[in-house]
Amino acid sequence: MAVVKFTISEEGVSVLRDALSCLGKFSDEVSLEAKRDQLALTALNSTKTAYASFAFTTARFFSVYQYEGVGQHRERFFCKLYNKLPFEASPPVRAKFDRGQVTNHWSISSRTLRQLMDHFSPGTEYLDIHSDDDQFVNFTCFTEKVAHGDEVLKKPLHTSIAVERDEFECFEVEEEKLHIVISVKDFRAIVQHASIFGDDISASYSLPSQPMQLKYDGAEMKCEFLLMTVGERGAPGQKTKMGRANAKVPRQQLEAGASRATSHAPTPARQPLQQPAAQSNPMPSLRPSISRPSQRPPPATLQDESLFVPQENEDQWEPVHLGEDEDEEDNARLEWDASGIPSNMNMRSMIANQTTSTATNAAPELPSQFEPSQRLSDVRKFGLFGE
DSSP states (O other), X not given: OOXXXXXXXXXXXXXXXXXXXXXXXXXXXXXXXXXSSEEEEEEEOTTSOEEEEEEEEHHHHEEEEEEEOOGGGXXXXXXXXXXXXXXXXXXXXXXXXOGGGOOEEEEXXXXXXXXXXXXXXXXXXXXXXXXXXXXXXXXXXXEOOEEETTEEEEOOEEEEEEEEGGGEEEXXXXXXXXXXXXXXXXXXXXXXXHHHHTOEEEXXXXXXXXXXEEEEEETTEEEEEEEOOEEEOOBTTOOEEEEHHHHHHHHHHHHXXXXXXXXXXXXXXXXXXXOOOOOOOOOOOSSOOOOOTTOOOOOSSOOXXXXXXXXXXXXXXXXXXXXXXXXXXXXXXXXXXXXXXXXSOOHHHHHHHHHHHHHHHSOTTSOSSOOOSSOHHHHGGGTOSOO
16 A cells, blocks of 8 residues: 655645635545645536646645555555545546647636626526627626426526626637536636636636636646536637737727727817907096996997097986086086096196186076086096196
């Protein structure tokens, strides 16, 4: 009988624990196969639809490893481990996979698949992997409806996520719209273990009802899984082959097409900009502000650059009377000269003209001189008159 003695290193304990945790999701029985240069752990589920294998190199994960074979066990020794710790010598069951019949292959990051599987409900049973076009690969988890008479034992559940092709390292499918259905429970266990090391998961398969191989390599460790599949065949003769370098090209073309469509799209008619009304500079009055309900606003522009309001525009202003009678309504008022040009007229000439005009046709009760609307001392601060 062969004798195997080994001591697992600190790093090997952690790796072996993760492997046993993954194998425990496939079967309660784990087969141990020892060779001179490696130690393998395998498991086969009770329905024989899933097979898992972990092979560890002895140089890295074991501080001490001794193998002494005798007779027919000179090269390897195998046994089967149970949860109750006793073991029995029995040949391990190995699942065979014919790589020559593989027609479909894809590879993707395990962390990407881990994020994908987190969106699926734990109650789902099946995972359907298929591609409908050259841009996306659909991962659909579903649960079939189970009913007994009128009583529904299990409600149907359907969740689908589309993954872009450029997320895959490579994607080669012989048939378009080929549906491959596997067990969600087994696939989730594989993805959870692979995400610990962050390696890429490679899938190889041919047709539905044929096994699918999932594998990834860690540090001095090889992991292989075989899952039974069902599904529907797609349209034969339509082959899709896309790598990561080629997968980004359609997206760039799609973005370019979208930008061209945007550039050639008819530009919506702009609303005509409302031209702001020509606003003249406000003309501040030199007289005190008096609120009158009947007062009308001043004209928009001042045609006359004189210091006084022209006679034709005089009717648009109501005179300001501070303690005077209403019969002095024709008196002129001081206003602001927006031009800034000093007027040639002065108060003396204006008073003389006013006296001459009123002497001929004015009533005897009219005043003999022009009454200012505001004291001259009050308007000197505006710079209109000299000192």
